[in-house]
Amino acid sequence: MDDGLLRRLRVEQARALVRDADPRQAVMLACDLLVVGVGGDAVAALAAESTRTLSVHEANRHLAEVVAEVGLPEPDLPTAVELVTVDTCERILEGGIPVERGIHDLHLVGHDGSRLRDLLPAVAALVERLEGNLGGQADDDLRTDLAALARTVLDRRSAAAAGSAPAIGWADWTEEEYVRYLHEERRCFAWVMRRYGDLDADQAEAAALRRYPFEERDAPYRGLVFHDEAWHWAMVEIHGQGYWTSHPELVRPPAEYEALDGNAP
Structure with missing residues (x-):
């Protein structure tokens, strides 16, 4: 199976896991798998279905059989x-x-x-x-x-x-990677509070420590440390929970903030 078909199969498998399969996409994928000789009876059965009449329930069932036939492991x-x-x-x-x-x-x-x-x-x-x-x-x-x-x-x-940030697969971070990105979140949060919250450097640093109080010994904490999250929480602190409605221009960080991404603290 080429990379393109494998990726499509993984996407449809994931779609069925988190929501429901897309009947049209599932049938089209099965047809393409059949053309290149991937799979057997399960792939053929799904390919024979109609994109117009296949129900979501049946698409889920067929797709599960295809995944099992191909031997694709379930993603987390x-x-x-x-x-x-x-x-x-x-x-x-x-x-x-x-x-x-x-x-x-x-x-x-x-x-x-x-x-x-x-x-x-x-x-x-x-x-x-x-x-x-x-x-x-x-x-x-x-x-x-x-x-x-x-x-x-x-x-x-x-x-x-590309490896520039471990935002994907955070559960496998080393302690060093976790601590590094925790400190980067503090740094980015403090920058936003100085720039947009009218705080001086000491006040901004104190606010960052309150928002991210985790010490190195607490490194088992995982999964909520991302560059864009610092912007979000700073906006919440400055403008309140509904800032994305009251200040829609602040939903996306400006270029000068984005330039901070990936720099060592």
């Missing part, structure tokens, strides 16, 4: 969430799904265990604009902002895959 939940979210972002940018569906599908970033959970406020802001201000019909500005968010997700995934 954070990985499954990430696979589906990245696929959604790619389809948004390609125009493969309606903007309105794409916005709602990205709510998946808030799933328990998601490594992209810090992006949930940005998604919530888009949903609020779509449903609260636009009556469920996206305008050009919303399409532009959704595309920007999709690119942010893909950029983070690419950076993590």
